[in-house]
Amino acid sequence: MTDPAVIVDARGITIEFPGVKALDDVDLSLRAGEIHALMGENGAGKSTMIKALTGVYAVDAGTISVGGIERRFGGTDDAQSAGIATVYQEVNLCTNLSVGENVMLGHEIRGRFGIDWRATHAAAAEALRRLELEIDPRSPLSSHSIAVQQLVAISRAMVIRSTVLVLDEPTSSLDRDEVERLFAVMRALRDNGVAILFVSHFLDQIYEICDRVTVLRNGRTEGEYRVAELPQVELVAKMLGRELADLDSIAERTAHTARPDEQTAPVMQVLALGRKGALEPVDLELYEGEVVGLAGLLGSGRTELARLLYGADHADTGRTRIRGSAVRVSNPRAAVDNRIAFSSEDRRSEGIIGDLTVRENMILGLQARRGWARRVPRAQQDRLVATYMQSMDIRPADPETLIRNLSGGNQQKVLLARWLAMAPQVLILDEPTRGIDVGAKAEIQRLISQLAADGLSVVFISSELEEVVRLSHRICVMRDHAKVAELHNGEGVDVDDLVSLIAQKGQVS
């Protein structure tokens, strides 16, 4: 079998930011008709590499040639005209415009009197149809789900006749069906000779779809491999550059027994908690020392339930009891007063306060609860921060760093610290491990187990069912905005069981 032609050949790419080399002599080759994975921990240089390929950053050293011609990209439009199109993790389209416009923007078909909208929309519809997307190109983009928007972004990439498609974590907000759909599209494009660069944190997805993988570590190329010839464990080892004992130790904890003491009263109990259009009324009991996993697809109601539990959204129905006494949790403040903590799935826009320091971010929750007039004394702040920075191994270990300068995993740890500082009795974590590197993931998983062992009641949401099964004592299965099953975790419960529960009839919403 001969290797297909190389379309993009990046050699010796070096990008320096003041003081540090973000990329140091990195090579990457993309071949026509292949799906190529770019793997690495957070901070390994993946996103910098993508930005170099797509013209967002200029390279300091090295060459990028596309189709044999050496290119220098001065901006994203240069990269696009060289045939490289990119779909970013956060869909970068304009939600105020129609689907068709988003597909065609900058490439509208022009007639004698300016843009010929009929022809433009027809071309957009054609492009969408190629991805089997039967939606009205005149409908506004905002009326579609993130998954559809992602496919629209890919349609756009196809319209500009790209020979290279860069997909930066396209699957992180998609559920299983949607991922399958995306993969089908990717395969079709690959078979048409498009070179695809695929970035994902999900190892299974890499093995399902990719032909080759380039591993980056600390800004350097670790190597390029054929996926079929590289065992998963070895791939992870190459990404981490260390042994996998960390991960294994967590995996061993799966043999959870049931909740320690069946007799205790629930910490928190909700009856018929619901919100029109978001969640059918749900009953749920949370006990001390127990991790309750919410399993379900994106949009199944798992996030909605978490937000209602915390009062982040307003519930239409339902009663809440905390340790037996009735309370109203109608807003985050009320939740905080009842020592309920909630970490949102959207770390960047609903979690961190980017321009505040790590210290300020950590004490924010505590301070909010005390009110503005009673400042947390500085000595106490420093003590708290030092404790958590050490126990969670937050890096860099400087409390006065702005939190936006931390990697995703470290930001997540700071947010956890923010909540733990308030000594919560219920901790709700929505996708705490999404988009962070494998090492940090293992640490956060271990932390969750530990917190539960210490008597906290944890609600845990993750798209990775393996993780839910591994950590939870009890699992609530969500589907179509309702709780459809609740099962005690233990021997004999595995991911396949959850998948079949989630996928049972009537899944179409």
Added chain:
Amino acid sequence: MSAPTTSLTGTRAAVFVSAVRSRTASWASVLATVGMLVLMLAIGQAAFGDFITPRLISSLFLNNSFLIVLAVGMTFVILTGGIDLSVGSVIAFSGLLGAQLLAHGWPSIVVIPLMILSGTVIGAITGVMVAFFEIQPFIASLAGMFLARGLAYVVSLKSLPISDGGVDWLIATQFTVGQWSVTPGVILALLFVACAFWVLHYTRFGRTVYAIGGNAQSARLMGLSVTRTTFIVYLISGTCAGVAGLIFASYTGSGNPLAGLGMELDAIAAVVIGGTILTGGSGYVLGSLCGVLVYGLIQITITYMSIDSWWTYIVIGALLLIFVVFQRLLGARRRA
């Protein structure tokens, strides 16, 4: 299994409904403005008897022709999510510059382009700051505002009369059909509206304007020339202000360093009343035209009712409030 498709896109009917609702929503604010306009005319007619006359309609356009041109430029800027505070001062600068040059015996064929160009230059300065140096539009155009007002005083510290035929022609000439009358100034203003509509809806530049207002970061990553488009938008606004200055000078027959004081707010108010959202990305230039007419009608009505002029401020403030709350409710419904 067809499930994935359906779960991705929802049912066809749902898509249709949402499309219709969303498309209506973006026009709803404009329709509300038109409704308001009709209502005001109807009430005026009911209250004063012969309110709706060709004369009233003609003078509505005549008295607000410069504001229409300003609002056109402002619409471009606001659609990108920006704002241009300099336009009021440009009116003074452009008018006074023209008056001074004419007084020195320059021919109007040279002076008129220079008056327009003076606005373009101020727009270019604001545009450079916003587009290339990424200074917030509010502050950048504030600099433009101070600059133009100051330069007006540099040109002349007091008002200068204009008696040149070339400039006067814009307003003094009246094409009359029955009681209807229209001046070249009004025609010019409406021409600007028409051109702006075409540019915004039938050119790639126009669509880029909307895209920037929707999400500038995305627009950049989509390979659109955000920097250039942003720059040009301020250039357009400045040029419109220059033209408005020309019409205003012709309308008042003079150049005045105090002309156009606060007129940038009138233009912004008109654009907002016309249904354009200040964060950008949504709105129509035809809405802005309606906004100006509503604005003009309020002034006429208050004159008709012969009540104190400060009620104009209060009424416009109240009207802004109503419109903004209305848009807010629409927006909330759209998101739900």
Added chain:
Amino acid sequence: MKRLLRHRLFWPIVALVLLIALNTASRPSFLSITINDGALYGSLVDILRNSAQLMLVAVGMMLVIATRGIDLSVGAVLAVSGAVTLTWIAGSSSPGSIETVATAIALGLGVTLILGLWNGFLVSVVGIQPIIATLVLMFAGRGVAMLITQGQITTITSAPYTFIASGHLLGLPFALYISVLVVLVVSLLVRRTALGMLIESVGINPEASRLAGVRSRGIIWGVYAVSGLLAGGAGILYSSNIMAADANNAGLNIELDAILAVVIGGTSLMGGKFSISGTVIGVLILQTLTSTITFLGIPPAVTPVFKAVVVIVVCLLQSRRVRELILRRRKVSRPSPVEPLEAVMSR
């Protein structure tokens, strides 16, 4: 040196020093302070005294801007406060008595507090964009001020009232005490309590702050109330200075000067981190600039040109692009808002 250059107050302070140097060079008497009747006089004292109005408005504006807001209505609010206060004094039988003046001031401040609360209500409860919400009052407020004065310029004679803007206490202008007091009180309020951090937190990321349990609604409401109140105080200073309520011209464009002062002082219009000392310097720069122009014999009407130059220079110096050029930092076309890698590395 690099750290000094990058400090956000570096350029504003340079600008202020340059302005003072320019004045002194053109007329050395600029720096001289004379004692007359036990009170200090001189250009510098005048600058401090005259900056009091703008100081009050700018400090309020800074808090509003820190929450991602803007308050365009301060000029109109200022006019309302002058109108209310002077109309009350003019209507009273003993305009010279302390009680009348105190009642009038309380009334004026009370009304402006209500106007501030109204702005805060529109922004924090109804959820209207600040620029529009306050635009409403910017229009209507001036109308209301004219309504109160019936379009007249109300003038009064009242010794206690005159004292506010023109009197001296322990050798220094009384207005200066007001301005220093306001700056001190606000500084203590925001930096000795957690208010400052919570305001910044709300300004940087409102939704994340809400979910962290911060009562952002109350905070936002509060800053608009404070802004209204301080604008009211500025209105009293203004009307005391001219001893007249001029609904048309009182506080005209002061919102722009205030915003300018805040921005010169290094607080971003995008909200978040704010700097009280920066705002104070910004106000002093603007006031010194105005004095300079009068001092140099240039027609005051031309002042805007110089303001424009200051805005342009200061903004350009604060602009990332120019800093990159100066410090020869690498050119990056536009990093995304959160770029962990790049940012970590730039440390």
